[in-house]
Amino acid sequence: MTPSETIALQYITYVCTDRVGYITLNRPEKRNALNEQVVTELKEALDYAENDELCKVIVLQAAGPIFCAGGDMEYMQQLSHMSFQKNLEDSTHLMQLFYQIYTLKKVVIAKVQGHAIAGGCGLATVCDFTYAVPSARLGYTEVKIGFLPAIEKIFLLRKIGEAKAKELLLTGDLITAEKAREIGLVTEVVAEEEIDFRVAEMAQKLCTQNSAQSMETIKEMIAHVQELPLKDALEYGAERNALSRATHDCQRGFQAFLEKQSIVW
Structure with missing residues (x-):
């Protein structure tokens, strides 16, 4: 099957190949950090993929060496000086993204080719399967800057339980991909040169067998x-x-x- 037409937004691209829809974070110069526009485009791409009849399974991936560094700090700093209502609107916008992934009708696989930090770790957490390279580090560092992983922690608790979630959230430490696999945050750790194949293999298994x-x-x-x-x-x-x-x-x-x-x- 040939790829469908590629949809290229400012920070997000989407293409479906062999019934697998690939949504790519494409803001490598900012370590794929999340701001209002990135979240908007992710929501649009997920909605498109969910309704794409050619797509059966979705892969969330990223361009560059970092999967996602979390919130765009310049953007977050600007918001911190704005009204509570504006901050609530932005927080709700992000909440809707995580809920959309969690409740999406189609299976979503995260391909974590680099560090997934704070909100970026939240994206990896909320997906149904998460594959990571050995060099990736994952964690919720918000506590180190006086912030809260207030939305992400809800899904983290469901995924790995209270004890392990507390360890991650209260220390703010980054952990290795292997440690993340041991506590249930990551499905499988795959060598960097093999992760594209392994994720595609898993996606095709879900497409053809289920x-x-x-x-x-x-x-x-x-x-x-x-x-x-x-x-x-x-x-x-x-x-x-x-x-x-x-x-x-x-x-x-x-x-x-x-x-x-x-x-x-």
């Missing part, structure tokens, strides 16, 4: 079920279990299994 409908529903359920009391969560699970049996994908899968046929999604 039902898009099932992956979408599982993501939705994981996001929702943690908010429910145990009994409500079980009832919710039973309801979704029953509903899934009537879907086209499930019936197709049942039939292929019974007929001992392989199925390519």
Whole structure:
């Protein structure tokens, strides 16, 4: 399959190849730092990818040696002198980005080719899978400058639990990619020369072996079920279990299994 038309915004590019949509942070001269425009463009690219019929899995990656250094400090300093309402609008804008990734219908894989710091680590955290090179360092350094990882920590807590989250958030230390893998922040550490292939391989595995409908529903359920009391969560699970049996994908899968046929999604 040939690539679809590339969409090039000021700081973000998008292209879909072989059912994998690649969203690239393209602000290497600023270490791919986040400001209002970068966040806006990321939200636009994610929305486009989610609705792109040619795209089944999304890869979030970055140009240059740094994945994302977090917030653009010049921009943040300017905001700090503005009104609470302006700062709340900007904070809400960022919150919407993280929530969008977390609840996106399609699986999102982060390819961390360099350091992911503060909000950049938040981007790596909120993705469904995170692959990192051995030289990458990850962490939430906000405490060192009197700031708060107030939005990112919500997803970090869900991903690695309270004890490990406290260690990262309260020390502000950067950790190695291998340490991040040990605590569940990173899915796999891959050699720099192999990470493009490994991420593409994983994306193709999800594309060809799994039902898009099932992956979408599982993501939705994981996001929702943690908010429910145990009994409500079980009832919710039973309801979704029953509903899934009537879907086209499930019936197709049942039939292929019974007929001992392989199925390519």
